[in-house]
């Protein structure tokens with residue numbers, strides 16, 4: 001008899017870990033996939049997959065996923081999270097992978113009633129319908145409370161192996177984690193920056209200035225962001241890791257580095273006039289507490305992620321009020 005394999009939507013959160021481990025514990029082959037986009041935290045998914053001995057495939061869907069933010073059929077959650085559209089998109093993408101991965105159906109860690117908007121019974125139904133692969137979807141943690149789909153009707157998986165978890169509490173999931181020997185899992189929120197209010201403020205700023213292209217959205221996950229003019233922005237790394245990441249991914253614009261004082265790097269995007277550069281330098285130097293009133297800054301021109309030129313500028317340290325005026329963040 002043919003063994004039927006599932007593709008699992010994997011986020012790195014507890015529910016997705018449980019769905020994979022539960023199905024595997026019952027002997028069902030599962031192929032977990034993480035769909036990558038600039039605001040979906042890949043490091044977290046990889047980290048918790050490794051900790052739980054889960055072989056994870058990562059597929060970049062950034063270009064398509066950011067289009068969901070334009071006009072999602074089912075709108076947004078509390079912030080800029082189009083959860084119903086997002087889940088159905090992921091099911092659709094996972095279904096496209098099925099022939100190549102020799103898989104026959106799809107699973108997720110969705111739990112009936114877990115999230116007030118996106119996991120109500122009608123919302124789960126909307127996710128399924130919008131995905132166009134409704135009859136192939138199984139939600140092992142809650143499936144006994146949901147209509148049977150093809151994998152159950154056909155006997156590819158046994159209904160008795162499905163669970164009846166529901167509601168916002170986490171006790172049932174924690175008990176199941178213990179039963180399955182899962183000890184490493186993240187706290188409930190935090191896998192998606194579209195639910196982070198400061199990230200969303202930065203994203204709205206890009207949208208307002210018609211700069212919400214993929215690279216600009218990628219940069220949003222790192223550093224402090226300042227709106228300088230309608231055209232130009234400044235980004236300042238918050239720690240060494242962010243400086244390095246920004247240096248690594250920054251494609252086009254200006255990079256700032258103080259000559260004689262340790263501190264963060266700065267990155268300027270967009271069209272830049274001389275007075276805008278002076279403004280950027282005056283903000284940048286405020287993040288170098290040991291620098292005096294006048295400090296020398298290396299101004300590197302970056303093109304296609306390569307240094308193509310350099311000039312030296314003097315930054316003048318001014319009033320910290322300037323930060324409040326330009327920082328894109330809830331203070």
Ligand code: SF4
Pocket residue numbers: 040081082083084086087192193194195
């Ligand atoms: S929280 Fe983010 S990743 Fe999760 S469904 Fe919503 S938009 Fe998608």
